[in-house]
Amino acid sequence: MKIRFFFLLPLLISLVPTAPSLAAGDRFALVIGNAKYPDADAPLKEPINDARAVADELKRDGFSVELGENLTGDAMRRAFDKLYGKIKPGSVALVFFSGFGIQSARQSYLLPVDAQIWTESDVRRDGFSLETVLGELNTRGAGVKIALVDASRRNPFERRFRSFSAGLTPVIAPNGTLVMYSAALASVVSDAGGDRSLFVQELLKEIRVPDLMAEETLNRTKMGVTRASRGEQVPWISSSLAEDFSFIPGAGGSRPATPPPAPPAAPAVVANNPPPPPVKPVDPAPAPSTDGGPSAAALADDPTIKSLTAKIAANPDDVNALYRRGQVYASKGAYSLAIKDFDDTLRINSKDVEALNNRCWTRTVVGDLQAALKDCNEALRLRPNFVDALDSRGLVNLKSGAVKNAIADFDAALKINPRLTSSLYGRGLAKQRNGSAQEGALDIANAKAMDPNIVQEFASYGVR
CATH class of the missing domain: 1.25.40.10 (Tetratricopeptide repeat domain)
Incomplete structure (x- = not known):
């Protein structure tokens, strides 16, 4: 029940270094939600809402955001090329993908909606290697590379040439990279059919907790997903960040984040709550201080x-x-x-x-x-x-x-x-x-x- 600070899924990150090494405009994000795969029995219900919530949040945070929905292979290629073209030395680059993913030859591939996959070689032809994407961002000079991938779903492609779905595989990424999958390596989760995926719900909540470093934010997301799913879904995180970054320092989640920075014993409805020590009782504040909170x-x-x-x-x-x-x-x-x-x-x-x-x-x-x-x-x-x-x-x-x-x-x-x-x-x-x-x-x-x-x-x- 925390204040809906995105609003926003869902993602993500107005990553700001603790030292002033990045200009405010040097943050770029590509957000993709792929739901309508013709080879699937029915469209996925979560990716579009997740992608929109994440894109909205990033825009509020000052990111330059490109949002793509139900992208074909050609459209995904153009979207990645556009992202690559924006990168300058020291930029923060973020990719969020929700849809179907698959592993092949020890790499994870993000699949466009028109992927035609019957053999392993089709994966490499039609899919987009996450390692290749991160490598290209690094080559272009991005100082911080972030990949948030909600693609650990059972999909119709793997079943064509494998006896079971194997999820995603570890990423061998360049330095300065933070990667998170919505589920553990080589595991899959079902599309719950809700408004948003559990992964994005927890992620959007945690990135708004004030002053958390990015790695701690993702670790809290991992714990939240694990707890909410009762251990059935455990996200995977890999980090090689050389610096500490925070997801919008000081900005909480969609309601005051749990645990809130304010003392838990200071609910607004308790009339006799003493104000925190720094508050001057005579301070009028821009609005009447009727809540006993700081001025x-x-x-x-x-x-x-x-x-x-x-x-x-x-x-x-x-x-x-x-x-x-x-x-x-x-x-x-x-x-x-x-x-x-x-x-x-x-x-x-x-x-x-x-x-x-x-x-x-x-x-x-x-x-x-x-x-x-x-x-x-x-x-x-x-x-x-x-x-x-x-x-x-x-x-x-x-x-x-x-x-x-x-x-x-x-x-x-x-x-x-x-x-x-x-x-x-x-x-x-x-x-x-x-x-x-x-x-x-x-x-x-x-x-x-x-x-x-x-x-x-x-x-x-x-x-x-």
């Missing part, structure tokens, strides 16, 4: 907030900077400041469903439930079946005592994403309050097994 003055020296504030000062209508600063404020428990930034984001673009969802969630935490419900309803009107807004509205209804409506929202969210722990736990609480103690206890137990921190997370929202 603008107390957070002014935070590097990310300082940078975003400078961008907003230069351009008060910089919607990406306003949205991102709202996320950072929310992740630090400064909810009034976050709401103000989401207000300004929506003033510029009233149809920004991510900002509506974030403001809904933040208003819920501070107890402004009527306004929160209005935000969530509008987000769902603009994007029906938006799982994050369903999850947020479930929390609104739970806190307001409309437990039947809460159960309906959490049911709808879990139908889209059965592993959404926050909806599972919230539904358990709602069922208990609706008189179904045994059913509720089962949901709560399952949610706690998937995420041991879920009880503390809800407590920080003022829900016990």
Whole structure:
């Protein structure tokens, strides 16, 4: 249930070095979602949504992003060539691929939708070797190469000339490379058929945790996927980064990340919470400090907030900077400041469903439930079946005592994403309050097994 800081899947990375060695414009990403393979029984349900969520997130983070959907071999070749042409010495280059992948001759290949594969040689003819892609990026001078590959799926191609699907294989990559597969080497996972893959859900959540180095972010993603799948899916990571990089320092996940930087005992709804020591009680802050969180003055020296504030000062209508600063404020428990930034984001673009969802969630935490419900309803009107807004509205209804409506929202969210722990736990609480103690206890137990921190997370929202 963490603030939907992408919104965003799904991916990724506004990688910024801890030392100022890269210019702000030297970050390039190619995001590909391939779903409609004619040789498959049915289109994959996750890659397009995953790719769009990742592309949206990267754009918010200042990446120059190219998004490709259902690319043929010729289209993938042109997309890679375009990426190669942008690279300058020291650039950060990121490739995200969701679709079918296959290993051949100890290399992993990304497959276009028109791949015609009947033999091993067809793989090398029609597929795109991940090692070759990373090598070309390195040759062009990229200082940091990132590959995030959600392609460990059973596919129809391997079965034609093998007795089983073997997943992907290790990458022999140049220095300065970070690679992550959605599942372990030589293993496959089924397409769950949800709104997003489990891999992208966890990745988008973790890259928004403030100030994590990239390797730690991916390790946390790995642990999240492993925990949520109960060990059935364990991502694989390989790193040869020579420097520390962080995924947008200071920017949290789609709701304040777990664990949030703000003290867990400082939920916005507890009126007698003492403010953190740095806060001056007389500090008015840009918005009334009704949440007991830090003031603008107390957070002014935070590097990310300082940078975003400078961008907003230069351009008060910089919607990406306003949205991102709202996320950072929310992740630090400064909810009034976050709401103000989401207000300004929506003033510029009233149809920004991510900002509506974030403001809904933040208003819920501070107890402004009527306004929160209005935000969530509008987000769902603009994007029906938006799982994050369903999850947020479930929390609104739970806190307001409309437990039947809460159960309906959490049911709808879990139908889209059965592993959404926050909806599972919230539904358990709602069922208990609706008189179904045994059913509720089962949901709560399952949610706690998937995420041991879920009880503390809800407590920080003022829900016990």
